Amino acid sequence: xxxxxxxxxxxxxxxxxxxxxxxxxxxxxxxxxxxxxxxxxxxxxxxxxxxxxxxxxxxxxxxxxxxxxxxxxxxxxxxxxxxxxxxxxxxxxxxxxxxxxxxxxxxxxxxxxxxxxx
Numbered sequence: 001x002x003x004x005x006x007x008x009x010x011x012x013x014x015x016x017x018x019x020x021x022x023x024x025x026x027x028x029x030x031x032x033x034x035x036x037x038x039x040x041x042x043x044x045x046x047x048x049x050x051x052x053x054x055x056x057x058x059x060x061x062x063x064x065x066x067x068x069x070x071x072x073x074x075x076x077x078x079x080x081x082x083x084x085x086x087x088x089x090x091x092x093x094x095x096x097x098x099x100x101x102x103x104x105x106x107x108x109x110x111x112x113x114x115x116x117x118x
Contacts, residue, residue: 032058032065066096070108
């Protein structure tokens with residue numbers, strides 16, 4: 001009987017150990033600002049698809065976060081889709097509410113123009 005219980009316990013432990021990994025969300029890491037920061041770092045490394053994913057996540061978390069749209073605008077433009085980049089930049093301009101956000105949008109438009117001129 002003891003042997004049967006031990007086999008049962010080992011079986012349960014093996015099954016539990018082989019289950020899916022638990023995902024722990026760390027506070028402060030799933031914020032729009034964090035995803036925009038990641039996206040900007042990816043843009044610098046010319047990883048445009050990954051950067052778009054980060055900016056999209058920021059936008060999901062806060063649809064009024066202008067920085068997410070600025071990042072998307074630049075990423076799309078660098079991927080060669082200037083029209084989509086301009087669309088995102090216009091959305092950034094529409095949702096920008098603070099002076100800092102407006103300044104960021106203006107820098108984004110400037111960068112979009114430099115990309116267009118190349």
